[in-house]
Amino acid sequence: MIHPHTEIRFINDAVGLGVFATKPIPRGTIMWTRCALDLVFTPAAVAALRPDYRRIVETYSYIAVDGDSILCWDGAKHVNHSCAANTFAAIPDVDLAVRDLAAGEEITCDYGTCNLVHELACLCGAPRCRGTVRRRDATDHGATWDALVAAALPDAARVPQPLRPFVREPARLDAILRGEAGVFAHAQYHLAP
Amino acid sequence: MIHPHTELRFIRPEIGWGVVATRPIPRGTITWALDPLDRCLTDAELAALPAFAQRQLETYSYVDRRGLHVLCWDHARFVNHSCDANCLSVGYEFELAVRDIAAGEELTDDYGTLNLTEAFPCSCGAARCRGTLLPADKFTLAPHWNALARDAFFLLRSVPQPLWEVLLEKDEIAAALADPARLRPIQTHFAPATGPQAAPAVAAWR
Numbered sequence: 204m205i206h207p208h209t210e211i212r213f214i215n216d217a218v219g220l221g222v223f224a225t226k227p228i229p230r231g232t233i234m235w236t237r238c239a240l241d242l243v244f245t246p247a248a249v250a251a252l253r254p255d256y257r258r259i260v261e262t263y264s265y266i267a268v269d270g271d272s273i274l275c276w277d278g279a280k281h282v283n284h285s286c287a288a289n290t291f292a293a294i295p296d297v298d299l300a301v302r303d304l305a306a307g308e309e310i311t312c313d314y315g316t317c318n319l320v321h322e323l324a325c326l327c328g329a330p331r332c333r334g335t336v337r338r339r340d341a342t343d344h345g346a347t348w349d350a351l352v353a354a355a356l357p358d359a360a361r362v363p364q365p366l367r368p369f370v371r372e373p374a375r376l377d378a379i380l381r382g383e384a385g386v387f388a389h390a391q392y393h394l395a396p
Numbered sequence: 397m398i399h400p401h402t403e404l405r406f407i408r409p410e411i412g413w414g415v416v417a418t419r420p421i422p423r424g425t426i427t428w429a430l431d432p433l434d435r436c437l438t439d440a441e442l443a444a445l446p447a448f449a450q451r452q453l454e455t456y457s458y459v460d461r462r463g464l465h466v467l468c469w470d471h472a473r474f475v476n477h478s479c480d481a482n483c484l485s486v487g488y489e490f491e492l493a494v495r496d497i498a499a500g501e502e503l504t505d506d507y508g509t510l511n512l513t514e515a516f517p518c519s520c521g522a523a524r525c526r527g528t529l530l531p532a533d534k535f536t537l538a539p540h541w542n543a544l545a546r547d548a549f550f551l552l553r554s555v556p557q558p559l560w561e562v563l564l565e566k567d568e569i570a571a572a573l574a575d576p577a578r579l580r581p582i583q584t585h586f587a588p589a590t591g592p593q594a595a596p597a598v599a600a601w602r
Contacts, residue, residue, distance in 0.1 A: 207448040211413070211471075213404045220404060220471070240435065240445075255561065259433060263469075276435050276467065277452065368446065 204238040204369050205279040209310060217326060220281040221309050228304040231358025233366040235312075237267070237296035240276040248272075266318035268295045268392060284336055285311035287329035291348045292316060294375050294387045299359055301351040313348065315340025316392045338393060345389030352386050397431045397562050398472040402503060407476070410519060414476045414502045421497040424551025429562040430489035433469040436460070459511035463587045477529070478504035480522035484545040485509060487580025488565050492552070494544040508533040509541060511587040534586055541582050549579065 208226040264274040290298040378384040407414040456473040516529040572579040
């Protein structure tokens with residue numbers, strides 16, 4: 204479930220749709236959480252899909268740490284990749300804003316956390332764009348992403364969190380927000396191919 | 397699934413986003429078809445959602461004949477209403493162009509066909525705008541919608557149909573094309589005022 208202060212907008216033909224903040228959103232805000240309405244496809248279910256639907260599922264879903272493909276029911280499926288993403292995971296399937304977001308700013312995540320089946324050429328235009336996004340990025344760059352999340356955690360404990368009731372593992376999230384547990388290491392997202 | 401020759405565009409502030417043709421779409425083209433990735437929610441599932449998600453769902457979903465709230469997975473959910481809609485349905489899970497749609501023209505349907513549960517103020521600007529859409533409109537307007545959609549339906553085989561493979565009821569549709577007496581009317585979609593909700597049928601298609 205994507206944060207309520209967001210909307211889908213058409214960007215251009217190359218990028219397609221994206222998700223944008225409609226109000227300023229402070230660092231530490233849960234921007235998205237996997238929720239009960241998302242469609243879940245096991246690897247066998249993905250393989251059994253008709254090719255046209257399989258292409259859709261592969262385009263708009265991500266592969267979670269349990270190996271299932273998750274197709275978000277709402278605008279979250281249109282969140283684009285950036286090599287300078289403004290959201291990263293505090294625990295699996297819960298993404299926090301790692302900097303303050305302005306109204307009108309695009310919400311982005313790093314597809315290096317998505318267990319990509321195929322490498323993606325990146326068009327994000329960030330100064331340190333990696334050019335290609337791949338599954339092993341979570342291992343190669345995870346420590347950098349972990350540090351961004353760690354810096355946002357003090358804010359996460361005190362900003363409004365409208366998505367907090369929909370987090371699937373609230374105790375695990377709360378322990379991290381209270382400083383009782385270390386942040387989830389993004390490297391653990393990287394599933395064996 | 398919405399027709400591939402469409403895109404999401406900002407229409408104007410009081411309308412928000414809408415779906416616009418990127419190429420000409422001739423009359424008789426299937427412009428949208430229900431597909432297995434669309435989400436069908438019961439009243440109970442809707443009620444369990446937070447208020448902001450319920451509002452989002454009520455804005456972007458429609459109610460089908462089972463009383464389920466159908467949220468299209470793609471930008472089909474942004475198709476706006478017009479009292480002079482260019483897309484309508486007969487009694488199957490798809491919509492079709494009831495007149496030629498030009499490149500750059502917005503695709504619209506008539507929310508009056510979608511089992512409204514309350515009055516819906518309309519600012520579509522059509523010459524015959526009804527001003528307010530009422531839940532009971534569907535009973536009086538069904539003959540009008542059927543006449544428009546029926547003529548377009550019999551053009552199905554004469555125009556390109558990129559969504560044909562998505563259709564759920566190909567056999568029934570082929571039978572109606574061969575024998576017009578078998579064509580199901582739009583009233584097929586009208587939900588009973590009360591009644592039990594079946595389990596979402598999409599599960600069976602997967």
